[in-house]
Amino acid sequence: MNSVKAAPWLRALSLLGFIALWQVAAQLLAIPTLPTPVSVVASLWGHLIDGELLSSLAITLWRVVLSFAIAMVVGTAVGILMGRYPMLDTLLDGVLVLGLNIPALVTIILCYIWFGLVEAAAVTAVAINKIPTVIVTVREGARAVDRKLLEVADAFRVPWTRKLTKVYVPQLYPYLMAAARSGLALIWKIVLVVELLGRSDGIGFQLGTFFQFFDITSILAYTLAFATIVLVVEAILMRPIDARISRWRP
Amino acid sequence: MTEIAVEIARKHFASGGVEALAECRFTAATGEFVSLVGPSGAGKSTILNIVGGLDHDYGGSVTAGGRIVTGSSHHPARIGYMFQEPRLMPWLTVAQNIELVLAGVRQRDDVVRLLEQVGLSGRAESFPGQLSGGMQRRVSLARAFAVRPDLLLMDEPFVSLDEPTAQRLRNLLLSLWRELKPTVLFVTHHLREAIALSDRIVFLSSSPGRVIHELEIDIPRPRDLNDTSIQKLYEKILREYPKILSGRVPAIAGGAPETGSPQRRSA
Numbered sequence: 001m002n003s004v005k006a007a008p009w010l011r012a013l014s015l016l017g018f019i020a021l022w023q024v025a026a027q028l029l030a031i032p033t034l035p036t037p038v039s040v041v042a043s044l045w046g047h048l049i050d051g052e053l054l055s056s057l058a059i060t061l062w063r064v065v066l067s068f069a070i071a072m073v074v075g076t077a078v079g080i081l082m083g084r085y086p087m088l089d090t091l092l093d094g095v096l097v098l099g100l101n102i103p104a105l106v107t108i109i110l111c112y113i114w115f116g117l118v119e120a121a122a123v124t125a126v127a128i129n130k131i132p133t134v135i136v137t138v139r140e141g142a143r144a145v146d147r148k149l150l151e152v153a154d155a156f157r158v159p160w161t162r163k164l165t166k167v168y169v170p171q172l173y174p175y176l177m178a179a180a181r182s183g184l185a186l187i188w189k190i191v192l193v194v195e196l197l198g199r200s201d202g203i204g205f206q207l208g209t210f211f212q213f214f215d216i217t218s219i220l221a222y223t224l225a226f227a228t229i230v231l232v233v234e235a236i237l238m239r240p241i242d243a244r245i246s247r248w249r250p
Numbered sequence: 251m252t253e254i255a256v257e258i259a260r261k262h263f264a265s266g267g268v269e270a271l272a273e274c275r276f277t278a279a280t281g282e283f284v285s286l287v288g289p290s291g292a293g294k295s296t297i298l299n300i301v302g303g304l305d306h307d308y309g310g311s312v313t314a315g316g317r318i319v320t321g322s323s324h325h326p327a328r329i330g331y332m333f334q335e336p337r338l339m340p341w342l343t344v345a346q347n348i349e350l351v352l353a354g355v356r357q358r359d360d361v362v363r364l365l366e367q368v369g370l371s372g373r374a375e376s377f378p379g380q381l382s383g384g385m386q387r388r389v390s391l392a393r394a395f396a397v398r399p400d401l402l403l404m405d406e407p408f409v410s411l412d413e414p415t416a417q418r419l420r421n422l423l424l425s426l427w428r429e430l431k432p433t434v435l436f437v438t439h440h441l442r443e444a445i446a447l448s449d450r451i452v453f454l455s456s457s458p459g460r461v462i463h464e465l466e467i468d469i470p471r472p473r474d475l476n477d478t479s480i481q482k483l484y485e486k487i488l489r490e491y492p493k494i495l496s497g498r499v500p501a502i503a504g505g506a507p508e509t510g511s512p513q514r515r516s517a
Binding site: 151152153155157170245248250 | 304322329330331335339340342346377379380
């Protein structure tokens with residue numbers, strides 16, 4: 001159990017080491033394109049005070065949550081159906097492979113051209129990029145479902161809603177968690193590109209502005225804020241959920 | 251009233267069309283404990299699946315209480331099922347596993363009482379993975395009885411357990427059976443176990459399974475697997491039908507058998 005107790009420190013160690021290395025390198029080089037961590041934190045504080053960082057962050061987070069939810073719901077439903085019905089699997093497999101491999105940039109540009117530079121187009125573009133990978137992961141889970149356990153539910157005439165929530169979906173949990181984790185990682189990245197290309201608010205848009213002014217300290221400050229959110233989400237959402245649904249594992 | 255009448259004319263496996271069952275007819279009276287004994291591959295589990303309404307793809311008919319079984323969702327009998335493996339949901343606690351098959355929360359008391367009966371009252375909040383194989387079977391047995399079944403289907407439920415554990419479970423089964431008196435179809439290839447538990451034994455041939463012999467067991471209860479009367483009957487059966495456990499009776503078996511405690515019925 002030692003490794004578990006030491007885990008938070010181990011986690012922090014790699015980050016601290018990285019920051020230390022960065023500080024030393026920035027001081028030695030002393031060039032404007034590599035600001036020190038200390039000046040980045042100072043800049044972060046400044047952006048926090050003047051308020052536009054928080055509102056941009058809120059807007060971006062909202063887009064992330066929305067497109068993540070859409071991608072998970074649609075991807076899970078289609079994934080289960082494709083895992084369950086081989087006919088459907090064969091039918092949709094070609095489109096799925098196409099969806100997996102189409103560059104994110106193409107989807108984004110097409111969505112903006114077809115639907116206009118609107119919020120719906122932005123969210124749709126992100127969701128479309130994510131859905132295929134959710135489908136692939138969940139389909140794998142649906143194929144691995146233990147029919148013998150479903151048979152128990154049938155033999156005892158367990159109502160279908162309870163069969164779904166207590167017998168079927170728990171078997172998909174590991175796959176849903178994997179899809180959610182990789183999904184969040186991908187969506188963070190794509191949302192910023194979407195904002196850069198077609199929205200006039202959000203972190204992506206702000207980063208684009210800083211880029212034009214070559215304000216590297218601000219870019220890194222925003223990145224830092226963003227990275228903090230990602231770590232917090234992982235710590236207060238993903239890991240507790242993971243622990244909760246796998247608590248039965250010996 | 252849950253008398254069972256099984257009349258399976260034929261059953262093919264979906265894959266490859268191999269014949270699994272042929273001319274498989276037998277009955278079980280209300281509250282009767284009937285064992286199905288036959289070699290592996292005789293289609294014993296298939297019979298239980300058909301009787302339980304899990305398998306509809308066969309020729310013939312199965313009735314329970316005079317009504318035809320058309321599927322598991324509208325089965326005329328209330329069914330308890332115990333499978334070869336415990337088949338508990340590993341992500342649900344012991345208590346939740348039993349509640350899963352119950353209709354509502356009002357049976358919470360039943361769960362507590364049942365767990366007491368099977369000697370697991372302290373383990374209600376344990377997960378199946380934390381229990382021994384024998385304890386998992388006890389949960390599985392409790393689950394089967396939790397629905398207050400009038401038809402109990404058991405598919406080699408005590409296989410691959412050490413003998414003392416299996417014996418404890420058999421006694422547990424019999425005491426629960428005496429209390430609720432469901433009709434029982436008990437699949438096994440363990441003849442002595444079948445003799446010790448059953449009112450009647452139905453012998454099946456090797457694949458495709460057919461009924462080749464039926465035997466009334468009138469040894470008074472309570473019985474013990476190691477009783478001499480059980481051992482004697484066991485030896486007698488094997489003397490009369492040396493190949494019955496591999497699913498074969500001699501062609502002359504159609505003639506009158508010796509008289510004695512096991513009386514032969516039409517096969």
